[in-house]
Amino acid sequence: MTAPIYVGSARRPWEYAESLRERGAMIASDTGGGQQADFFVAGVRVTVRTTAAASLGFVIEALVGRDGFVEDVSTAAPTWTIDIVNHLLDEALPFEWAWTDNVVADERVELRCDQHNRTITVLCNAERWALLWRAGLSIPPWERAAPLRPILDNVFGSTGLTMVHGGTLGIDGRAVLISAIGGSGKSTCVVGGIRRGMTTVGDDFILLDPPPVEPNTASTVRGLYQTARLHRSSPAWSLADVEPPDIHEQWRDDDKSLVLVNKRYPGALVDAQQIHAIVVPEVGHDAPSLAPMGRMDALRAVLPSSFVLADRRPESFYRITEFVRSTPTYRLRLCSNIERNAEAIEHFLAAECT
Numbered sequence: 001m002t003a004p005i006y007v008g009s010a011r012r013p014w015e016y017a018e019s020l021r022e023r024g025a026m027i028a029s030d031t032g033g034g035q036q037a038d039f040f041v042a043g044v045r046v047t048v049r050t051t052a053a054a055s056l057g058f059v060i061e062a063l064v065g066r067d068g069f070v071e072d073v074s075t076a077a078p079t080w081t082i083d084i085v086n087h088l089l090d091e092a093l094p095f096e097w098a099w100t101d102n103v104v105a106d107e108r109v110e111l112r113c114d115q116h117n118r119t120i121t122v123l124c125n126a127e128r129w130a131l132l133w134r135a136g137l138s139i140p141p142w143e144r145a146a147p148l149r150p151i152l153d154n155v156f157g158s159t160g161l162t163m164v165h166g167g168t169l170g171i172d173g174r175a176v177l178i179s180a181i182g183g184s185g186k187s188t189c190v191v192g193g194i195r196r197g198m199t200t201v202g203d204d205f206i207l208l209d210p211p212p213v214e215p216n217t218a219s220t221v222r223g224l225y226q227t228a229r230l231h232r233s234s235p236a237w238s239l240a241d242v243e244p245p246d247i248h249e250q251w252r253d254d255d256k257s258l259v260l261v262n263k264r265y266p267g268a269l270v271d272a273q274q275i276h277a278i279v280v281p282e283v284g285h286d287a288p289s290l291a292p293m294g295r296m297d298a299l300r301a302v303l304p305s306s307f308v309l310a311d312r313r314p315e316s317f318y319r320i321t322e323f324v325r326s327t328p329t330y331r332l333r334l335c336s337n338i339e340r341n342a343e344a345i346e347h348f349l350a351a352e353c354t
Contacts, residue, residue, distance in 0.1 A: 012106050013104050013105055013106045013108075013109050013110070013111050014106055014108040014109050016111060016122075017108075017109045017111065017122045017124065017131070020085075020120070020122060020131055020133060021083070021122075021129075021131060023085075024051065024083050024085040024131060024133070027051045027085060027087060028049070028050075028051045028085075035049070035050055035056050036048060036049040036050070036056070037056060037059065037060050039063050041156075041207070041222060041223075041224060042156065042159065042161055042207060042222055043159065044079075044080065044155060044156065044159055045079045045080070046079075046080045046081075046082060046152075046155065047079065047080070047081045047082070048063075048082045048084065048148070049081065049082070049083050049084070050083070050084040050085075050086075051084070051085050051086055056084070058139070058143075058144045058147060059084075059147045059148065061144075061226075061227075061260060062144065062145065062146065062147050062225045062226060062227050062260075063147065063224070063225060063226075079128060080128045080129070080130065080155050081128065081129050081130070082129075082130045082131070082132065082148060082151055082155075083129075083130070083131045083132070084131075084132050084134070084148075085131065085132070085133045085134070086134050087133065087134070087135055108124060108126060109122055109123060109124045110122075110123045111123075112150065117134075117140060117143075118134065118135040119132060119133060119134050119135070120132075120133045120135075121133075121150055121151060123151065123154050125154070125158055128155075130151045130154070130155070132148060132151060141229070141256060141258070142229075144227075144258060145204055145225065145227040145228075145229050145258055146204050146205050146225050146227065149163070149205060152224065153316075156207055156224075157313055157315070157316065160209075160210045161207040161208065161209060161210075161222070162207070162208040162315070162316045162319040162320060162323075163205050163206070163207060163208075163224075163306070163316070164177070164179065164205065164206055164207075164208050164221070164302070164306050164320060164323075165179060165204070165205055165302075165305040165306040166178055166179030166186070166205075166206060166302065166305075166306075167179075167186055167187065167189070167190040167200060167202060167203035167204065167206070167228070168190075168200050168201050168202070168206065168221060168273055168275070169189070169190060169193035169194075169198045169199075169200055169342075169345055169349075170198060170199050170200065170270070170273045170349070171198055171199070171346070171349050171350070173270075173272075173273055173274055174218075174273070174274055174276050174349060175199075175200075175201075175221075175273035175274065175275055175276065175349075176275065176276065176277045176278070176279050176330075176345060176348070176349065177206075177221065177275045177277075177278045177279070177327075178190060178279050178280075178281060178332070179278060179279075179280065179301060179302045179305065179306075180280050180281050180282075180301045180302075180305065181301070181304065181305050182305070183231075184280075184281045184282065184283065185234075185281040185282075185283045185334045185341075186203070186281055187203050187228045187229055187230055187234070187236070187259075188230065188234045188235060188236045188334075188338060188341075189281055189332070189334065189338070189341055189342070189345070190203045190228060191203075191228060191230065191236040191239070191259065191338070192235075192236055192338030192339065192341055192342040193342040193345055193346070194261065194265045194268045195236075195239065195265075195338075195339075195342065196339070196342045196343065196346060198268075198342070198345070198346065198349075199267075199268055199269070199270045199273070200223075200261070200268060200269060200270070200273075201221055201222060201223035201269070201270055201271065201272060201273050202223045202224060202225050202226065202227075202261075202269070203225075203227065203228035203229075203259075203261065204225050204227055204228065204229070205224060205225060206221045206222065206223060206224060207221060207222040207223075207224055208220075208221050208319065208320070208323060209221065209222065210319070211319070211322060211323075211326075218274040218275055218276050218327070219274070219275050219323055219326070219327065220272055220273070220274055220275070221272065221273055221275055222271060222272045223269060223270065223271055223272070226260060226261050226262045226263075226269055227258055227259065227260060227261065228258075228259040228261055229256040229257070229258055229259070230256060230257050230259055231256050231257075232256075232257065235336055235337070235338045236338050237257065239338070275323075275327060276327075276328070276349075276352065277327065277328045277329070277330055277348070277352065278298055278302065278323075278324060278327050278328070278329045278330070279329075279330045279331070279332040279345070280293060280297070280298055280301040280302075280329070280330070280331055280332060281332045281334050282331060282332065282333050282334060283334050284334075285333040285334060285335050286335055287333075287335050287340070288332070288333060288334055288335050288337075288340050288341045288343075288344035289332075289333045289344065290330045290331070290332050290333075290344060290345075290348050291330060291331050291333070292328070292329070292330055292331075293329050293330055293331040294329070295324055295325055295329050297329075297331075298324050298329035299320075299321060299324045302320060302324055303317070303320060303321075306320060328352075330348075332344075332345070
């Protein structure tokens, strides 16, 4: 085995990245060569390689499980490679957990350290290569729903796409974006709409296209993950026919089940939709309704949930702000009946988005 890599030494970030890469290749070789899967979206081919089959399994479920997501990737450009390395915390560590800086970088790479989740992320835009080193076996439930999120934010950001936290519901390509902090009823709303025959590009993190060239044109969003997460208290939990969450003790307070939308509701996922309105859900009402809301209030709902879970670029902030500024915004009051909530969105789309 090679010696541990300590941040306290004089090596530069690029040298750490190269050492991690070499170490990951050695671990993959020791475990039989590792496994890999390809996926393609918005003109970008991504190859994911891992040292452990279990790590690749949930990535395939969340990403490659979308209908039409695996296309002819042979001609797609640019191509990115993402390596996932699993290495037990009590074995020789690739870096020192006493590292106090969350992000260090030089002219070639950026390294991000997450001590809470015991991960290190390497981003090398020049070579279109990234690495996720997970020093432990337990995987946070939010990582299963949206794997490789910070890396993919960087990958697609380099092509002009912006990752936004939210779900969509649409009819014939016209859709609303539903976005708010966790516990607001977003996923319940999306699943309820799917059950009524509406379509979605996704429920968790989606990709926002660059601003339209033509004025007064709706922005386009694209799908990335095929997952939704429902708390067992959600009215949609039993209707979605999901299993109770099997969560490691470390993540016991995250009591949500994973719904694989394409598997549970075949045909509900589409690749892209045009967003004609942003709606911010609010639970606890007797009857569902939509009412206009101020754009600053909508921005307060969309920005924090999109930014809190990743180190974001200034360009992402400006694009999301412009998106909210140029799109009608509404407050969506939800009741406990998911069918009635979905019907309200359906009527809104029919009346306002034609």
